Amino acid sequence: xxxxIRKQMTINPVVMDLLNSQIAxxxxxxxxxxxxxxxxxxxxxxxxxxxxxxxxxxxxEHAMKIFTFINDNGGAAIxxxxxNVNNDFESxxxxxxxxxxxxxxxxESIFKIFKTAxxxxxxxxxxxxxxxxxxxxxxxxxxxxxxxxxxxxxxxxLKMIDERLPKE
Amino acid sequence: xxxxxxxxxxxxxxEITFCKYELKTVNKRITLSxxxxxxxxxxxxxxxxxxxxxxxxxxxxxxxxxxxxxxHLIYLDIPQLLNLRxxxxxxxxxxxxxxx
Numbered sequence: 263x264x265x266x267i268r269k270q271m272t273i274n275p276v277v278m279d280l281l282n283s284q285i286a287x288x289x290x291x292x293x294x295x296x297x298x299x300x301x302x303x304x305x306x307x308x309x310x311x312x313x314x315x316x317x318x319x320x321x322x323e324h325a326m327k328i329f330t331f332i333n334d335n336g337g338a339a340i341x342x343x344x345x346n347v348n349n350d351f352e353s354x355x356x357x358x359x360x361x362x363x364x365x366x367x368x369x370e371s372i373f374k375i376f377k378t379a380x381x382x383x384x385x386x387x388x389x390x391x392x393x394x395x396x397x398x399x400x401x402x403x404x405x406x407x408x409x410x411x412x413x414x415x416x417x418x419x420l421k422m423i424d425e426r427l428p429k430e
Numbered sequence: 431x432x433x434x435x436x437x438x439x440x441x442x443x444x445e446i447t448f449c450k451y452e453l454k455t456v457n458k459r460i461t462l463s464x465x466x467x468x469x470x471x472x473x474x475x476x477x478x479x480x481x482x483x484x485x486x487x488x489x490x491x492x493x494x495x496x497x498x499x500x501x502h503l504i505y506l507d508i509p510q511l512l513n514l515r516x517x518x519x520x521x522x523x524x525x526x527x528x529x530x
Contacts, residue, residue: 267464267521270449275471279475336464
Protein backbone atom coordinates (compact mmCIF):
# COMPACT_ATOMS: atom_id res chain seq x y z
CA UNK A 263 0.00 0.00 0.00
CA UNK A 264 1.95 3.03 -1.19
CA UNK A 265 -0.17 5.96 -0.11
CA UNK A 266 0.17 8.69 2.48
CA ILE A 267 -2.26 6.88 4.75
CA ARG A 268 -0.01 3.79 5.02
CA LYS A 269 1.86 5.63 7.77
CA GLN A 270 -1.37 5.76 9.80
CA MET A 271 -3.01 2.46 8.94
CA THR A 272 -1.70 -1.09 8.78
CA ILE A 273 -4.83 -2.49 7.17
CA ASN A 274 -6.12 -1.73 3.69
CA PRO A 275 -9.01 0.80 3.53
CA VAL A 276 -11.12 -1.41 1.24
CA VAL A 277 -10.65 -4.32 3.66
CA MET A 278 -11.49 -2.00 6.56
CA ASP A 279 -14.85 -1.17 4.92
CA LEU A 280 -15.59 -4.88 4.56
CA LEU A 281 -14.60 -5.50 8.19
CA ASN A 282 -17.01 -2.76 9.26
CA SER A 283 -19.77 -4.48 7.28
CA GLN A 284 -18.79 -7.71 9.04
CA ILE A 285 -19.25 -6.01 12.43
CA ALA A 286 -22.79 -5.07 11.36
CA UNK A 287 -23.43 -8.66 10.22
CA UNK A 288 -22.16 -10.14 13.51
CA UNK A 289 -24.24 -7.69 15.57
CA UNK A 290 -27.30 -8.50 13.46
CA UNK A 291 -26.62 -12.22 14.07
CA UNK A 292 -26.29 -11.50 17.80
CA UNK A 293 -29.65 -9.68 17.84
CA UNK A 294 -31.23 -12.48 15.83
CA UNK A 295 -29.97 -15.12 18.32
CA UNK A 296 -31.36 -13.02 21.14
CA UNK A 297 -34.79 -13.10 19.46
CA UNK A 298 -34.48 -16.89 19.13
CA UNK A 299 -33.46 -17.18 22.80
CA UNK A 300 -36.54 -15.20 23.80
CA UNK A 301 -38.83 -17.46 21.72
CA UNK A 302 -37.32 -20.54 23.44
CA UNK A 303 -37.36 -18.92 26.90
CA UNK A 304 -41.09 -18.16 26.63
CA UNK A 305 -41.75 -21.83 25.78
CA UNK A 306 -39.54 -23.22 28.57
CA UNK A 307 -37.17 -24.88 26.11
CA UNK A 308 -34.35 -24.71 28.64
CA UNK A 309 -31.40 -26.09 26.67
CA UNK A 310 -32.26 -24.18 23.51
CA UNK A 311 -32.72 -20.91 25.36
CA UNK A 312 -29.29 -21.29 27.03
CA UNK A 313 -27.78 -22.20 23.66
CA UNK A 314 -29.14 -19.08 21.93
CA UNK A 315 -28.30 -16.70 24.79
CA UNK A 316 -24.75 -18.03 24.57
CA UNK A 317 -24.74 -17.70 20.77
CA UNK A 318 -25.91 -14.08 21.06
CA UNK A 319 -23.00 -13.35 23.39
CA UNK A 320 -20.52 -15.14 21.13
CA UNK A 321 -21.59 -13.20 18.03
CA UNK A 322 -21.17 -9.96 19.94
CA GLU A 323 -17.70 -11.09 21.03
CA HIS A 324 -16.83 -11.74 17.36
CA ALA A 325 -18.02 -8.25 16.45
CA MET A 326 -15.95 -6.77 19.28
CA LYS A 327 -12.86 -8.70 18.18
CA ILE A 328 -13.15 -7.13 14.71
CA PHE A 329 -14.03 -3.74 16.21
CA THR A 330 -10.87 -3.56 18.32
CA PHE A 331 -8.77 -5.04 15.51
CA ILE A 332 -9.75 -2.18 13.17
CA ASN A 333 -8.99 0.51 15.75
CA ASP A 334 -5.75 -1.17 16.89
CA ASN A 335 -4.52 -1.07 13.30
CA GLY A 336 -5.16 2.63 12.77
CA GLY A 337 -8.58 2.33 11.13
CA ALA A 338 -11.99 3.58 12.22
CA ALA A 339 -14.44 1.00 13.52
CA ILE A 340 -18.08 1.97 12.99
CA UNK A 341 -20.75 1.11 15.54
CA UNK A 342 -23.54 -0.38 13.42
CA UNK A 343 -27.29 0.09 13.56
CA UNK A 344 -29.22 -3.16 13.83
CA UNK A 345 -32.62 -3.17 12.16
CA ASN A 346 -35.27 -5.63 10.98
CA VAL A 347 -34.66 -8.37 13.52
CA ASN A 348 -37.19 -11.18 13.10
CA ASN A 349 -38.89 -12.20 16.36
CA ASP A 350 -41.50 -14.45 14.80
CA PHE A 351 -40.73 -18.14 14.28
CA GLU A 352 -42.82 -21.15 13.29
CA SER A 353 -40.99 -23.94 15.15
CA UNK A 354 -37.84 -24.88 17.06
CA UNK A 355 -36.52 -26.77 14.06
CA UNK A 356 -37.11 -23.70 11.85
CA UNK A 357 -35.10 -21.64 14.35
CA UNK A 358 -32.11 -23.97 14.09
CA UNK A 359 -32.40 -24.06 10.28
CA UNK A 360 -32.42 -20.26 10.22
CA UNK A 361 -29.36 -20.30 12.51
CA UNK A 362 -27.50 -22.56 10.10
CA UNK A 363 -28.36 -20.25 7.18
CA UNK A 364 -27.20 -17.29 9.23
CA UNK A 365 -23.89 -19.00 10.05
CA UNK A 366 -23.36 -19.87 6.38
CA UNK A 367 -23.90 -16.20 5.44
CA UNK A 368 -21.38 -15.10 8.05
CA UNK A 369 -18.86 -17.68 6.76
CA GLU A 370 -19.32 -16.56 3.15
CA SER A 371 -18.85 -12.95 4.19
CA ILE A 372 -15.60 -13.82 6.00
CA PHE A 373 -14.36 -15.70 2.92
CA LYS A 374 -15.05 -12.57 0.85
CA ILE A 375 -12.99 -10.38 3.21
CA PHE A 376 -10.23 -12.99 3.30
CA LYS A 377 -10.06 -13.05 -0.52
CA THR A 378 -9.99 -9.23 -0.67
CA ALA A 379 -7.26 -9.07 2.00
CA UNK A 380 -5.20 -11.52 -0.04
CA UNK A 381 -5.80 -9.54 -3.25
CA UNK A 382 -4.79 -6.27 -1.56
CA UNK A 383 -1.71 -7.80 0.14
CA UNK A 384 -3.23 -7.07 3.55
CA UNK A 385 -1.42 -9.86 5.40
CA UNK A 386 -2.32 -8.58 8.87
CA UNK A 387 -6.05 -9.01 8.21
CA UNK A 388 -5.46 -12.31 6.45
CA UNK A 389 -3.78 -13.77 9.55
CA UNK A 390 -6.40 -12.19 11.83
CA UNK A 391 -9.25 -13.81 9.86
CA UNK A 392 -7.83 -17.33 10.08
CA UNK A 393 -9.27 -17.71 13.59
CA UNK A 394 -12.70 -16.69 12.28
CA UNK A 395 -12.57 -19.27 9.50
CA UNK A 396 -11.91 -22.11 11.98
CA UNK A 397 -14.57 -20.72 14.32
CA UNK A 398 -17.18 -20.59 11.54
CA UNK A 399 -16.42 -24.16 10.55
CA UNK A 400 -17.16 -25.21 14.17
CA UNK A 401 -20.34 -23.12 14.32
CA UNK A 402 -21.71 -24.64 11.12
CA UNK A 403 -20.87 -28.14 12.37
CA UNK A 404 -22.73 -27.50 15.66
CA UNK A 405 -25.86 -26.33 13.82
CA UNK A 406 -25.80 -29.27 11.41
CA UNK A 407 -25.43 -31.73 14.29
CA UNK A 408 -28.47 -30.21 16.03
CA UNK A 409 -30.57 -30.45 12.88
CA UNK A 410 -29.50 -34.12 12.67
CA UNK A 411 -30.97 -34.65 16.16
CA UNK A 412 -34.31 -33.29 14.90
CA UNK A 413 -34.19 -35.76 12.00
CA UNK A 414 -33.39 -38.67 14.34
CA UNK A 415 -36.08 -37.73 16.87
CA UNK A 416 -38.81 -36.82 14.41
CA UNK A 417 -42.26 -37.11 15.98
CA UNK A 418 -41.01 -36.96 19.59
CA UNK A 419 -42.33 -34.27 21.98
CA LEU A 420 -40.54 -30.93 21.61
CA LYS A 421 -39.48 -30.84 25.27
CA MET A 422 -37.82 -34.25 24.89
CA ILE A 423 -35.89 -33.09 21.81
CA ASP A 424 -34.82 -29.94 23.64
CA GLU A 425 -33.42 -32.03 26.51
CA ARG A 426 -31.05 -33.73 24.05
CA LEU A 427 -29.74 -30.49 22.54
CA PRO A 428 -26.53 -28.77 23.68
CA LYS A 429 -26.73 -25.80 26.09
CA GLU A 430 -23.80 -24.04 24.45
CA UNK B 431 7.10 19.68 -21.25
CA UNK B 432 7.01 20.95 -17.68
CA UNK B 433 5.53 18.21 -15.52
CA UNK B 434 5.79 20.31 -12.37
CA UNK B 435 2.99 22.66 -13.36
CA UNK B 436 0.67 22.81 -10.36
CA UNK B 437 -2.92 22.00 -11.17
CA UNK B 438 -5.63 23.67 -9.11
CA UNK B 439 -8.50 21.35 -8.30
CA UNK B 440 -11.92 22.51 -7.07
CA UNK B 441 -11.73 19.88 -4.31
CA UNK B 442 -8.36 18.65 -3.16
CA UNK B 443 -6.87 16.65 -0.30
CA UNK B 444 -3.25 16.91 0.77
CA GLU B 445 -1.01 15.51 3.47
CA ILE B 446 0.54 18.45 5.31
CA THR B 447 2.47 16.67 8.07
CA PHE B 448 2.65 13.12 9.37
CA CYS B 449 -0.80 13.28 10.92
CA LYS B 450 -2.35 16.45 9.47
CA TYR B 451 -4.29 16.63 6.25
CA GLU B 452 -5.85 19.54 4.43
CA LEU B 453 -9.10 19.39 2.55
CA LYS B 454 -9.67 22.22 0.10
CA THR B 455 -13.28 22.73 -0.92
CA VAL B 456 -14.90 25.40 -3.05
CA ASN B 457 -14.92 28.03 -0.31
CA LYS B 458 -12.78 26.79 2.58
CA ARG B 459 -9.70 24.91 3.64
CA ILE B 460 -10.11 22.44 6.48
CA THR B 461 -7.33 20.86 8.49
CA LEU B 462 -8.08 17.28 9.45
CA SER B 463 -6.44 14.75 11.75
CA UNK B 464 -6.33 11.16 10.51
CA UNK B 465 -9.36 9.95 12.54
CA UNK B 466 -11.30 12.98 11.26
CA UNK B 467 -10.29 12.09 7.71
CA UNK B 468 -11.51 8.50 8.22
CA UNK B 469 -14.82 9.81 9.58
CA UNK B 470 -15.21 12.12 6.60
CA UNK B 471 -14.43 9.23 4.25
CA UNK B 472 -17.11 7.11 5.92
CA UNK B 473 -19.71 9.92 5.75
CA UNK B 474 -18.97 10.53 2.08
CA UNK B 475 -19.19 6.79 1.26
CA UNK B 476 -22.61 6.64 2.97
CA UNK B 477 -23.86 9.74 1.14
CA UNK B 478 -22.72 8.54 -2.28
CA UNK B 479 -24.45 5.16 -2.10
CA UNK B 480 -27.01 5.04 -4.98
CA UNK B 481 -30.03 5.04 -2.60
CA UNK B 482 -28.67 8.07 -0.69
CA UNK B 483 -27.96 9.93 -3.92
CA UNK B 484 -31.54 9.30 -5.14
CA UNK B 485 -32.82 10.66 -1.82
CA UNK B 486 -30.70 13.79 -2.13
CA UNK B 487 -31.80 14.36 -5.75
CA UNK B 488 -35.46 13.86 -4.76
CA UNK B 489 -35.24 16.38 -1.92
CA UNK B 490 -32.91 19.37 -1.51
CA UNK B 491 -30.43 18.40 -4.24
CA UNK B 492 -27.52 19.33 -1.99
CA UNK B 493 -25.91 18.09 1.22
CA UNK B 494 -24.56 19.78 4.30
CA UNK B 495 -21.67 17.72 5.52
CA UNK B 496 -19.96 18.07 8.87
CA UNK B 497 -16.18 17.69 8.93
CA UNK B 498 -13.37 17.78 11.52
CA UNK B 499 -15.43 16.74 14.56
CA UNK B 500 -18.34 18.99 13.52
CA UNK B 501 -16.18 22.12 13.55
CA HIS B 502 -16.88 22.75 9.86
CA LEU B 503 -19.95 22.49 7.70
CA ILE B 504 -19.51 21.95 3.99
CA TYR B 505 -22.18 22.72 1.40
CA LEU B 506 -21.96 20.38 -1.59
CA ASP B 507 -24.13 19.88 -4.64
CA ILE B 508 -24.20 16.43 -6.26
CA PRO B 509 -21.25 16.93 -8.69
CA GLN B 510 -19.15 18.37 -5.84
CA LEU B 511 -20.10 15.47 -3.57
CA LEU B 512 -19.07 12.97 -6.25
CA ASN B 513 -15.89 14.94 -6.83
CA LEU B 514 -15.10 14.75 -3.10
CA ARG B 515 -15.75 10.99 -3.15
CA UNK B 516 -13.29 10.56 -6.06
CA UNK B 517 -10.70 12.74 -4.34
CA UNK B 518 -10.90 10.74 -1.12
CA UNK B 519 -10.92 7.42 -3.01
CA UNK B 520 -7.78 8.28 -4.92
CA UNK B 521 -6.11 9.47 -1.70
CA UNK B 522 -6.75 6.06 -0.13
CA UNK B 523 -6.05 4.05 -3.27
CA UNK B 524 -3.15 1.62 -3.09
CA UNK B 525 -0.93 2.06 -6.11
CA UNK B 526 0.87 -1.10 -7.05
CA UNK B 527 4.09 -0.93 -9.01
CA UNK B 528 3.95 -2.32 -12.54
CA UNK B 529 7.02 -3.56 -14.38
CA UNK B 530 7.14 -2.58 -18.06
